[in-house]
């Protein structure tokens with residue numbers, strides 16, 4: 001076995017699960033290598049060695065080795081626990097959704113440092129912003145931009161009508177199109193938006209990172225955007241975003257029956 005260099009990087013814990021009797025498998029988004037899934041030997045037995053550092057949302061200094069095609073966690077030192085998030089159930093749900101969305105949407109082996117910074121700032125912002133839905137909407141929008149699926153938000157893709165000439169618009173996520181209200185049908189992965197929200201989306205898609213978090217969608221627009229983008233990400237990845245259950249508690253926001261069936265939800269949700 002040749003010498004294997006240890007990689008050191010800042011990272012954010014996306015998810016951790018038990019593996020075997022004593023280990024844990026941990027997914028990180030790292031600054032140096034994008035998405036990394038590593039085995040933390042003994043992490044179940046000796047929690048002391050990884051105090052709080054394998055919790056979802058934690059920012060850590062990670063060191064790992066690559067051996068036999070697997071990533072082995074050597075050390076994981078906590079840098080930021082995001083304490084304010086962990087004492088608030090709904091903010092925590094939003095934080096988990098951010099992490100889960102990155103886990104589902106980032107291909108392994110693709111390194112996007114701007115995604116690391118976006119997630120880190122998004123988690124910080126969730127701890128303090130008065131409207132977590134707005135933070136999540138901005139975050140997911142930028143994730144759609146980074147995945148290359150954001151349409152040019154200038155005119156109806158079908159009739160060419162300019163944004164300035166219509167009040168009602170439809171963003172069709174599966175087809176990656178902006179459509180005017182006459183040409184956009186509304187399946188479950190589309191979202192209906194007023195012109196002001198589309199203009200704000202356009203600004204948010206291109207804003208420098210330090211200006212992003214000051215932008216504010218109307219409350220209903222932020223919620224509609226989050227739901228539509230989350231549903232689209234579920235279909236893209238073929239996996240449920242489990243954290244959406246925390247944000248949509250039973251009875252709070254009933255979906256139309258048709259949409260519930262379409263999304264394969266059981267009746268108890």
Ligand SMILES: [Zn+2]
Nearest residue numbers: 156159180183
């Ligand atoms: Zn049109």
